Amino acid sequence: MQDNAAKTPVTGKARPHESAPLHVTGTAVYTDDIVAPAGCLHAYVLKSPHAHAKVLSIDISACYIPGVHAVMTAKDIPGVNEVAPVFTGDPVFAEGEVLYAGQSVLAVAAESIDIARRAAHLAKVEYESLPAILDVHEALKQQKFVGDPYVMKTGDAAAALKSAPHRISGTLDIGGQDHFYLEGQIALATPHENGEVHCWSSTQHPSEVQHLIAKVLAIPDHLVTVEVRRMGGGFGGKESQASLIACVAALLARKTGRAVKFRLDRDDDMIMTGKRHGFHIKYDVGFDAQGRIQAMDMLQLVDCGMSPDLSNAIADRAMFHADNCYYLPHAVVTSYRCFTHKVSNTAFRGFGGPQGMLAIEYVIDDIARHLALAPDAVRRANFYDAMHARKDRAVTHYGMDVEDCIIADIFDRLEKSSAYKSRVAGIEKFNAENPVLKRGIAMTPVKFGISFTLTMLNQAGALVHVYKDGSVQLNHGGTEMGQGLHTKVSQIVADVFGIPFDRVRITATNTSKVPNTSATAASSGTDLNGKAAEAAAHTIRGRLAEFAAQQTGDVPPQDVKFADGMVTAGSKSWLFRELVNLAYMNRISLSANGFYKTPKIFWDRAAAKGRPFFYFAYGAAVSEVVVDTLTGEYKNLRTDILHDVGRSINPAIDIGQIEGGFVQGAGWLTSEELWWDAKGILKTHAPSTYKIPTGRDIPPDFRTALYDGENIEDTVYKSKAVGEPPLMLGISVFLALRDAVARAGVPMPKLSAPATPEAVLRALNGHGGDI
Ligand code: MTE
Ligand code: HPA
Ligand code: MOS
Numbered sequence: 114m115q116d117n118a119a120k121t122p123v124t125g126k127a128r129p130h131e132s133a134p135l136h137v138t139g140t141a142v143y144t145d146d147i148v149a150p151a152g153c154l155h156a157y158v159l160k161s162p163h164a165h166a167k168v169l170s171i172d173i174s175a176c177y178i179p180g181v182h183a184v185m186t187a188k189d190i191p192g193v194n195e196v197a198p199v200f201t202g203d204p205v206f207a208e209g210e211v212l213y214a215g216q217s218v219l220a221v222a223a224e225s226i227d228i229a230r231r232a233a234h235l236a237k238v239e240y241e242s243l244p245a246i247l248d249v250h251e252a253l254k255q256q257k258f259v260g261d262p263y264v265m266k267t268g269d270a271a272a273a274l275k276s277a278p279h280r281i282s283g284t285l286d287i288g289g290q291d292h293f294y295l296e297g298q299i300a301l302a303t304p305h306e307n308g309e310v311h312c313w314s315s316t317q318h319p320s321e322v323q324h325l326i327a328k329v330l331a332i333p334d335h336l337v338t339v340e341v342r343r344m345g346g347g348f349g350g351k352e353s354q355a356s357l358i359a360c361v362a363a364l365l366a367r368k369t370g371r372a373v374k375f376r377l378d379r380d381d382d383m384i385m386t387g388k389r390h391g392f393h394i395k396y397d398v399g400f401d402a403q404g405r406i407q408a409m410d411m412l413q414l415v416d417c418g419m420s421p422d423l424s425n426a427i428a429d430r431a432m433f434h435a436d437n438c439y440y441l442p443h444a445v446v447t448s449y450r451c452f453t454h455k456v457s458n459t460a461f462r463g464f465g466g467p468q469g470m471l472a473i474e475y476v477i478d479d480i481a482r483h484l485a486l487a488p489d490a491v492r493r494a495n496f497y498d499a500m501h502a503r504k505d506r507a508v509t510h511y512g513m514d515v516e517d518c519i520i521a522d523i524f525d526r527l528e529k530s531s532a533y534k535s536r537v538a539g540i541e542k543f544n545a546e547n548p549v550l551k552r553g554i555a556m557t558p559v560k561f562g563i564s565f566t567l568t569m570l571n572q573a574g575a576l577v578h579v580y581k582d583g584s585v586q587l588n589h590g591g592t593e594m595g596q597g598l599h600t601k602v603s604q605i606v607a608d609v610f611g612i613p614f615d616r617v618r619i620t621a622t623n624t625s626k627v628p629n630t631s632a633t634a635a636s637s638g639t640d641l642n643g644k645a646a647e648a649a650a651h652t653i654r655g656r657l658a659e660f661a662a663q664q665t666g667d668v669p670p671q672d673v674k675f676a677d678g679m680v681t682a683g684s685k686s687w688l689f690r691e692l693v694n695l696a697y698m699n700r701i702s703l704s705a706n707g708f709y710k711t712p713k714i715f716w717d718r719a720a721a722k723g724r725p726f727f728y729f730a731y732g733a734a735v736s737e738v739v740v741d742t743l744t745g746e747y748k749n750l751r752t753d754i755l756h757d758v759g760r761s762i763n764p765a766i767d768i769g770q771i772e773g774g775f776v777q778g779a780g781w782l783t784s785e786e787l788w789w790d791a792k793g794i795l796k797t798h799a800p801s802t803y804k805i806p807t808g809r810d811i812p813p814d815f816r817t818a819l820y821d822g823e824n825i826e827d828t829v830y831k832s833k834a835v836g837e838p839p840l841m842l843g844i845s846v847f848l849a850l851r852d853a854v855a856r857a858g859v860p861m862p863k864l865s866a867p868a869t870p871e872a873v874l875r876a877l878n879g880h881g882g883d884i
Contacts, residue, residue, distance in 0.1 A: 121676050122608040124830055127765035131600045131619070132343065132593075143345050144299045144315045145376060153301075154182055154222040156365050156375035157229035159236055160385065161211035161218055164247065164454040164793030166240035168209055168218070175235040176221060180228040182369045184236070186219045189368070192331030196360050198321060198353035202259070202420030203457060205329060205360050211240070212419035213456045214794045215384040217357070222365040222373050245454035247793045249393050249414035252451035259417045260425040260450040265432050265721045267510040268443030273408030277399025281483050284396075285475050286865035287468050289416070290389035290461055290781040291797075293805050294594075296345025298355055298386060299376040302326075302362035309336045310363050316355035317347045317592050318632035323624045325356045326363040337363075342621040347594035348777070349460030352632045353423055354386045383798035387459035388787060390427060391416040394472040404480045404491035408443035411435050411472065415465075417450050418457035424450050427458075427465035429566055433725065434469035436509055438520045438560045439477070439495035444510040454793055460634060462777060462840045466561055470841050471782070471866065474557055478848055482861050488848070489524070489533070489556050496521050496558075512722035515729065517825050520558050523733045523755050527556065530818070531735040531753035540737070544856050549742055552750075553853025556735040557845040559756075561838035562726030563636060564714050570631040571711035571727075573641035577606065577649040579703040583690025585610065585617045587649075590630030591642035592622045596836055597766035598638040604762055605643050605829060609650035611675030612689050627706075636730075636834035639762065641709055643829040649707030656703075660696050661687070713826075728826045730833045732756035734775065734842035736812070740853040745874025747853070749779065749846050751814035756842070759824035759833030771817050771839040778843020780806035782866045783850070851876070 135141035173184045187194050187208040197203040207218050219236055223229035246252050274280060300314040300322075310330065316322045319339040327334045339359070344351060362375040377385060395412040413431055417424035428448045435446045463470075477495065481488040497518045498506040507515045528534065533556055540552040565571050575589035587606055593599045603617040610616075620626070631641070657680065658673035667683020674681045680692045687695070697703060716723040734754045740747040754775060758767045784804040788797045797803040823831035847868055854862040854876045864876040 121611045121613065123614045124604045124608045124762055125760065126763070128600070128614065128763060130597050130766065131603060142342055143296050144301055144313050147301055147313055149301065149374060150303055150372040153372040153374055154224060154365065154369055155226040155229050156220055156222050156361055156373055157226060157233045158217040158220045158361060159233040161207060161214055161216040163211055163240055163242050164214045164245040165243045166211050167243060168207060168211060169239040169241055171219065172237040173219065175237065176232045178228065178232050178235065180224040181221055181232045182371065183222045183365055184219060184232070185364060185368060190329055190364060192329045195328065196325050196356040197420060198356070198423060200421040203357070203422065205357060205364065213454055215456055217385065220361050220365060222369050245793050247453055247455065247789065249416050249451040249453065252453055253414060253449055257452040258450050259421040259452050263429065263432065263448045264445060265511050266445040267441065270408045270410050270443040270445040273443035274397060274399040274410060277407045278401050279483065280397070280399045281479055282397040283479060285394040285472055287392040287394065287471055288867050289391040289458060289787050290785050291383055291787065291803060292346070292348045292350030292388070292461060294344065294346030294348055294350060297377045297379060297382040298351065298358045300355070300359040300362040301372065301374045302359065302366040303372040304366045304370055308332055310367060311338045311340070312359050312363055313340050314355055314359040315344045315351060316341055316359065317344070317351045317594065317634055318353065318355070319592065319622055319624050320628070320630045321353070321632065322356050322359045325360055329360045329364055330367055339624045340621050341592045344592065344594040348462050349464065349634065350386060352460040352634050354459050380798045383803070384795055385456065387418055387422060387457045389461035389781065390424065390458040390465065390468065392431065392468040396472065396476050398476050398480065400480050402484065403494050404484050404486050405494045406439060406441055409441050409476070411446045413446065413448045413469070415448060415450050416453055416455070416458060418453055418455045420457040422457040422459050424458060426566055427460065429465070431465035431469035433511060433562055433566065434466040435473055437470045437473045438497060438558045439473060440497050440506040441510050446510060455789065462774065463837045464635065466837070467778065467841050470559065471844050471847070474844050474848060478851060479861065482855060492558060493521065493524065511725070513724045513726065517728055519757060519820070519822060520560060520731050520733070523731055523757065523820055524556070524558060527733045527735060527753060527755040530755065533735055536737060550739055551742055551853045551857040552737060552739045553849045553851070553856055554735065554737045555845045555848035555852050556733060557848055559732040559838055559841045560729045561841065563640065563728055563730055563834045564711055564726045565631065565635045565637065566716065566725045568714050568716055571637065571641065571714060572631060573645040573709050574627040574630065575642060575646035575649045575707045576626050577646065577653060577705055577707070579653055579693055581694050581697050583612070583616065583693045585612070586620060587617060587646055588620050588623060588626040589642040589646050590622070590627045591638040592633040594633070596638065596770060597763065598633065598642065600766060601639045601762045602643050602646050606646050606650045609647060609654055610689060612678050636836035636838065638836065639832065640828055640834055641711070644709035645707045647707065647829060648709060649705045652705035652707065653703060656701050657692060657696055660699065660701055661692055728824060728833065730757055730835070730838040732838055732842055734845040736845040736849040738846065738849040738853055740850065740857065740873060742857050742877055745870035745877060747850060747870065747873060749810070749812045752812045752845065754817045754842055755820055756817070756839055757820040757822060757833060758835045759822065759828065760831040761819055762830050762832045764819060767819060767835050768817050770835045772815070774837065774839030775842045776806050776811055778840035779846040780810065782843055782847040783868050784810070786867050786869055
């Protein structure tokens with residue numbers, strides 16, 4: 114897919130990730146690959162061995178072995194001992210009390226990582242162990258929360274539940290997930306003149322890292338520059354929690370006057386950083402004979418860990434997705450943000466949405482099994498109607514009109530392309546013939562709300578320079594974590610100027626170029642930064658068009674054309690670079706910034722009503738599995754996906770996101786199991802005990818297609834966000850496993866997530882939920 118030709122437009126065409134050749138040749142520079150400045154020191158953090166304890170004393174006198182340059186505890190922080198993103202509660206170093214096993218207590222900077230580690234363990238820290246809250250039920254009992262409980266409701270659920278012809282209730286436990294980005298958390302900080310600090314950080318949120326470094330050092334933001342070339346994956350784990358790493362590096366750099374690198378190894382990364390939130394769900398649902406939901410009462414107990422971090426926004430998103438694609442005429446969704454003495458849980462692809470969505474999908478599955486109806490039929494009966502069809506079944510439980518619902522069409526198409534019906538018949542036949550192996554299948558939909566639910570965050574900036582040779586350099590607020598954001602934004606900007614893709618170069622994200630940015634998160638990187646970059650490029654193009662029009666006098670500026678590397682104003686044409694050079698000589702500015710904010714969105718938190726999302730992204734997946742009923746082992750045999758990305762900016766990147774998201778979602782719900790012991794110590798902190806999906810877990814028959822449509826809203830190129838929604842397609846694997854268990858003779862199997870082989874075996878034996 115080489116594209117050096119001057120053929121434009123480049124948007125809408127499949128092309129490789131802009132760094133693909135670097136990725137595959139090992140020459141892409143990650144933070145750890147940056148050539149370290151002379152005298153660079155290495156940091157190590159001493160972790161709390163207790164989930165909850167009073168810190169009685171810290172004696173660091175033994176730490177100063179040869180090669181150690183600094184030892185820091187909470188009292189050595191010049192500014193505020195706090196790296197929380199929104200509220201408070203995330204100290205750099207524990208002060209007086211430790212609230213989870215793995216919390217940082219002190220840090221050492223030394224000439225090697227081995228010396229730093231050895232020195233840190235020479236500290237004498239006295240603890241008095243205290244009772245710990247280790248699950249949501251205990252937190253609820255003690256009323257210990259990291260935020261206020263929150264309720265979203267519509268209609269009168271209690272009354273409608275009473276009058277419903279059918280009613281069932283149940284519970285579901287949903288496990289968390291470690292991000293397992295290939296590149297762990299890391300930062301490299303260097304001190305400069307006049308108190309300035311520069312930090313290379315593997316973060317999705319450079320502006321927040323900048324701000325927090327300034328806060329811990331008690332210096333203004335303008336003395337701090339944070340830079341990100343790329344991350345080796347973030348998945349939400351570097352939205353807020355890269356800050357601690359960067360702040361430790363910056364504090365030690367300031368204290369020693371040397372460059373300091375702080376890199377967590379895999380075990381420390383898994384122990385010290387937050388994960389996807391585990392949930393406990395309780396539901397009570399009333400429905401008619403067709404399985405159409407009349408009322409739902411859902412309780413979500415969210416395991417937030419020891420601080421708020423982003424938990425309140427994440428718990429909100431779980432509530433927003435408690436409907437998935439289904440109209441709920443009467444509903445009440447209640448959320449408790451439970452405090453536990455565990456690492457503070459954080460953003461993870463889907464940001465609470467997956468847990469909310471799995472819950473309602475499980476409920477739908479229950480309804481179908483209760484009524485002995487086909488689950489896909491019950492799903493269809495409950496779909497939101499498209500607004501233009503019937504307005505009365507197209508408003509969410511939080512008062513947002515669903516104006517773009519295409520899920521019924523996606524379901525129809527996928528059902529055909531995957532031969533769903535005939536495969537169900539095939540499964541019945543297979544199961545009748547096989548006493549031990551049983552197959553199951555599930556087709557599940559996704560509707561995911563696009564926008565940060567905190568309206569303020571939906572803004573972005575960009576800075577575009579056109580150099581005299583006609584090459585374009587650009588910077589925007591977004592960060593690259595493998596998702597292809599820079600590729601898409603380059604495509605968009607190349608098309609504004611009508612130049613080939615490789616004439617556009619995106620520099621490392623840098624807080625000194627575009628300020629006050631939002632995290633690259635909520636799947637909105639391209640929506641926000643693509644629009645901002647497009648606006649900046651249009652400003653320069655406008656100046657060039659006016660200049661070109663003046664040169665010929667043939668046409669007005671708006672009729673000047675930019676295509677195939679040429680600029681044409683009526684009778685006259687220039688190569689883009691010729692016109693740029695001419696414009697420069699005529700003193701026309703060739704640099705501009707751009708800004709974008711998402712229109713239409715608002716959220717009234719007190720009323721729990723509004724339009725938190727600009728639009729929804731949709732998709733559906735069918736997965737077919739086979740289960741060994743003697744052992745609980747299973748295999749995903751085939752997955753078919755039809756996913757909506759609006760008008761695709763880059764189908765190759767989009768399909769990559771869809772496939773990757775699906776596999777990551779399936780991993781969350783099958784093999785990835787986090788396990789803490791009775792003292793709250795995480796025992797699954799390495800790939801030896803925590804199993805992420807590998808190549809062998811990808812279904813041998815895997816078919817992904819893009820839904821042919823465009824965004825009805827005015828997004829860049831009429832595209833839709835793609836980063837997170839496909840993760841929830843993995844729910845099809847979980848429910849296919851449940852289906853196989855049901856077909857094996859357990860009519861209403863209880864299956865909690867993750868559905869490990871052990872969990873599947875328990876479900877087969879009729880006691881799925883209990884451990
Ligand atoms: N894809 C890759 N390869 N690596 C990542 O870390 N993060 C996901 C998704 N896809 C991620 C990824 C998450 S959690 C989000 S929010 C989006 O990418 C962020 O990028 P975008 O907004 O540009 O889609
Ligand atoms: N999604 C992802 N990240 C976020 C959000 C959100 O809605 N809000 C704040 N950070
Ligand atoms: Mo993604 S969880 O919004 O970083």
